[in-house]
Amino acid sequence: MTSRNIIFLFPVILFFIITQSLFAQQAVFIKGADGSVLDEVEQNGGKYFEKGVEKDALTIFRNNGFNTLRLKLWHTPENEYNSLPNILNMAKRAKEKGFLLLLDIHYSDTWADPAHQQKPTAWEGLSFKTLSDSVYEYTKKVIEAFSKQNTPPDMVQIGNEISCGMLWDDGRICGSFINPKQWEQFGTLVKQGIRGVRDGANEGKEISIIIHFDNGGNNFGCQWFFDNLLAQDVDFDIIGLSFYPWWHGTLSDLAFNLNDLATRYQKDIIVVESAYPWTLDWGDNTNNIVGTEDQLLPGYPATVEGQKQFLRDILGIIRNTPENRGKGFVYWSPEWIPGHPGSPWENLALFDFQGEALESMKVFDENTAVPGHFMNKRTLQIFPSPFGDGTSIRFYLAQPEKVTISVVNILGGVCKNLFDGRLPAGGHEIHLNVETLVPGVYRIVLRTDTFVISAPAIKQ
Numbered sequence: 001m002t003s004r005n006i007i008f009l010f011p012v013i014l015f016f017i018i019t020q021s022l023f024a025q026q027a028v029f030i031k032g033a034d035g036s037v038l039d040e041v042e043q044n045g046g047k048y049f050e051k052g053v054e055k056d057a058l059t060i061f062r063n064n065g066f067n068t069l070r071l072k073l074w075h076t077p078e079n080e081y082n083s084l085p086n087i088l089n090m091a092k093r094a095k096e097k098g099f100l101l102l103l104d105i106h107y108s109d110t111w112a113d114p115a116h117q118q119k120p121t122a123w124e125g126l127s128f129k130t131l132s133d134s135v136y137e138y139t140k141k142v143i144e145a146f147s148k149q150n151t152p153p154d155m156v157q158i159g160n161e162i163s164c165g166m167l168w169d170d171g172r173i174c175g176s177f178i179n180p181k182q183w184e185q186f187g188t189l190v191k192q193g194i195r196g197v198r199d200g201a202n203e204g205k206e207i208s209i210i211i212h213f214d215n216g217g218n219n220f221g222c223q224w225f226f227d228n229l230l231a232q233d234v235d236f237d238i239i240g241l242s243f244y245p246w247w248h249g250t251l252s253d254l255a256f257n258l259n260d261l262a263t264r265y266q267k268d269i270i271v272v273e274s275a276y277p278w279t280l281d282w283g284d285n286t287n288n289i290v291g292t293e294d295q296l297l298p299g300y301p302a303t304v305e306g307q308k309q310f311l312r313d314i315l316g317i318i319r320n321t322p323e324n325r326g327k328g329f330v331y332w333s334p335e336w337i338p339g340h341p342g343s344p345w346e347n348l349a350l351f352d353f354q355g356e357a358l359e360s361m362k363v364f365d366e367n368t369a370v371p372g373h374f375m376n377k378r379t380l381q382i383f384p385s386p387f388g389d390g391t392s393i394r395f396y397l398a399q400p401e402k403v404t405i406s407v408v409n410i411l412g413g414v415c416k417n418l419f420d421g422r423l424p425a426g427g428h429e430i431h432l433n434v435e436t437l438v439p440g441v442y443r444i445v446l447r448t449d450t451f452v453i454s455a456p457a458i459k460q
Contacts, residue, residue: 030102031328032329034071036333037335041337046337066099068154072104119167133192136199140197147202147205191233197209209235213239221410238327240270241254241270242272245276259322262323262325263323283347288344333348387458392432393429402449403419415442440459
């Protein structure tokens with residue numbers, strides 16, 4: 001190696017050493033990009049630009065304040081993308097650029113999410129004992145492979161959006177599968193994955209374990225999930241959340257949930273997936289996931305400026321989580337530009353349709369502060385509780401607001417809308433008719449344009 005190369009590499013190596021040390025001390029705020037589609041876009045002709053100059057997308061991310069790359073791993077995918085050899089190559093690129101690495105193990109041959117947790121074909125038909133052993137051995141070998149090439153992950157997700165479990169049906173925990181046996185099996189599978197990570201790591205290398213719940217705006221669902229998971233003695237480090245407004249609610253929902261989870265569980269939290277549109281136009285012929293005005297948050301238009309403001313506000317909310325528990329944010333698939341291959345995410349990327357970096361990307365290099373109206377402390381009182389056919393609630397409005405009140409179940413589904421109307425500023429007491437609700441555990445949710453509050457409720 002020439003002296004010139006040594007001089008060139010020194011800043012990258014120094015940055016990597018510093019960030020590793022800071023991360024170990026929980027001082028680094030994660031500003032991440034999920035780059036799992038990047039190599040596929042590149043191999044299909046996609047190119048990226050910053051101020052008109054073609055550059056590696058990872059270089060553009062680093063230039064704009066990103067410090068972490070998240071990569072998803074599938075067990076045996078149909079093509080090379082998201083396979084172990086492919087992700088190992090991406091990990092090399094990430095580490096060479098000085099990124100921290102977040103590895104997202106799906107434990108599937110394809111997408112894993114709350115509606116799909118299909119076992120790898122290689123594991124179909126196994127006994128539960130053999131399945132749980134396979135989770136351990138596979139995870140251990142994966143981490144050993146990363147460690148062997150000197151690109152160990154700094155964080156690992158055991159499963160992706162496992163709100164309803166993983167490796168169905170053995171580890172399924174929703175619907176008719178909500179019972180102690182299923183929770184015990186699910187807990188065992190998660191613990192085997194965690195054990196594999198720790199046993200596969202090089203001596204002295206600490207890898208943080210993330211458990212990923214999909215709905216970052218659903219506080220009741222998060223409580224249900226993490227209460228039951230912790231009851232299985234699962235030892236993990238970080239709560240990971242997805243937050244997509246068109247599915248998961250408002251930024252006030254997210255702020256409320258982060259505040260509660262941080263104080264309730266004393267765990268660090270990272271929003272490991274989120275995004276927002278910069279346009280509603282199309283850049284190719286693939287149908288976009290977000291394409292209509294009713295999917296947008298009030299006050300956040302589908303413009304570059306609207307995307308920028310969303311990023312500022314969500315980063316501020318996370319930074320303002322109590323006890324400094326908000327540890328970071330990862331933007332999902334900012335590189336998925338149109339046509340390389342067809343993209344359903346092109347208007348949610350952080351590049352325009354020609355691959356030019358958007359102005360909104362610069363937010364990751366800012367020191368963001370939380371907008372005050374997200375953090376107002378409000379309470380919702382329910383009496384009596386438990387209740388029979390009716391109950392009353394008390395709450396306070398600092399200003400005139402349109403108010404909706406609903407009852408949701410443990411998975412966040414709306415069971416009954418109780419009130420929808422505009423109310424003046426001041427204290428309010430409203431009687432609610434819940435006669436048609438079946439007995440069970442619910443949550444009453446009060447939502448306005450500027451905040452959301454909720455409280456547990458039991459129907460006898």
